[in-house]
Amino acid sequence: MSLRSPLGRVLGLGSARGGASHWYAQRVTAVALALLGLWFVVSLASLHGTSLEAVTTWLHSPVSSALAVLFVGVAAYHAYLGLQVVVEDYVSSKGRRLAVLVAIQFALVVAALVGVLSVLRIAFGVEA
Amino acid sequence: MAQPERPLSPFMHYRWQYTNTLSILHRITGVVLAACFFLLVYWLAAAAAGPDSYSGALRCLGSLPTQLVLFGGLLAFCYHLLNGVRHLFFDFGHGFELTTARRSGRAVAIGAVILALVGWVALVRHLGGGV
Numbered sequence: 001m002s003l004r005s006p007l008g009r010v011l012g013l014g015s016a017r018g019g020a021s022h023w024y025a026q027r028v029t030a031v032a033l034a035l036l037g038l039w040f041v042v043s044l045a046s047l048h049g050t051s052l053e054a055v056t057t058w059l060h061s062p063v064s065s066a067l068a069v070l071f072v073g074v075a076a077y078h079a080y081l082g083l084q085v086v087v088e089d090y091v092s093s094k095g096r097r098l099a100v101l102v103a104i105q106f107a108l109v110v111a112a113l114v115g116v117l118s119v120l121r122i123a124f125g126v127e128a
Numbered sequence: 129m130a131q132p133e134r135p136l137s138p139f140m141h142y143r144w145q146y147t148n149t150l151s152i153l154h155r156i157t158g159v160v161l162a163a164c165f166f167l168l169v170y171w172l173a174a175a176a177a178g179p180d181s182y183s184g185a186l187r188c189l190g191s192l193p194t195q196l197v198l199f200g201g202l203l204a205f206c207y208h209l210l211n212g213v214r215h216l217f218f219d220f221g222h223g224f225e226l227t228t229a230r231r232s233g234r235a236v237a238i239g240a241v242i243l244a245l246v247g248w249v250a251l252v253r254h255l256g257g258g259v
Contacts, residue, residue, distance in 0.1 A: 068172075
């Protein structure tokens with residue numbers, strides 16, 4: 001989504017790259033995470049103990065597993081957008097900045113995949 | 129050798145106000161939460177891997193150092209959530225007046241501590257020890 005006004009585009013104002021869409025994506029994921037994060041903490045607090053059975057019962061519900069998958073995915077994306085801004089602000093060397101950003105991307109994508117597959121494995125009741 | 133007067137970066141000579149600290153705390157808590165994301169994935173993966181690895185993960189997550197980290201994570205979560213909502217109001221152009229910004233900042237800081245303490249007590253009481 002573009003937030004640039006037609007006049008701004010004609011005059012060539014604003015970010016030369018994807019600044020506006022980054023800003024927008026960060027806010028949209030923030031709103032989603034505020035809701036999903038609250039849901040997650042409340043769900044944890046209403047689990048029947050910390051046993052594996054309690055977690056399995058919780059994630060067997062399609063609504064819970066769907067929200068958990070969303071939570072993991074959106075959290076990873078929002079984390080990347082935020083960490084990217086921090087790295088761009090404090091790492092001045094272009095090469096090192098790229099290396100750090102790619103490393104963060106790899107780590108977050110792997111973690112998000114492991115998280116999503118774990119939720120699905122519990123949700124579908126695959127025996128370990 | 130006398131150094132000529134050079135202009136300084138704004139952050140080196142702006143007067144400190146506690147709203148500066150609130151702003152940098154939003155970043156710091158964000159980085160903390162990104163680290164906590166890996167703990168969440170560890171917990172989920174252990175649960176998916178079966179009873180043995182899950183009980184091992186619970187032992188690790190229930191140990192005192194990790195519990196301190198988890199409480200820090202909850203505090204960071206509460207702060208980042210409340211201050212994030214405050215920033216969304218800023219994004220829509222509300223709350224920029226100095227007194228309002230200071231008051232909302234104070235409310236966010238105090239609210240985060242209270243919310244984290246209440247949440248922690250609720251979690252520990254309900255889950256009986258380790259989260």
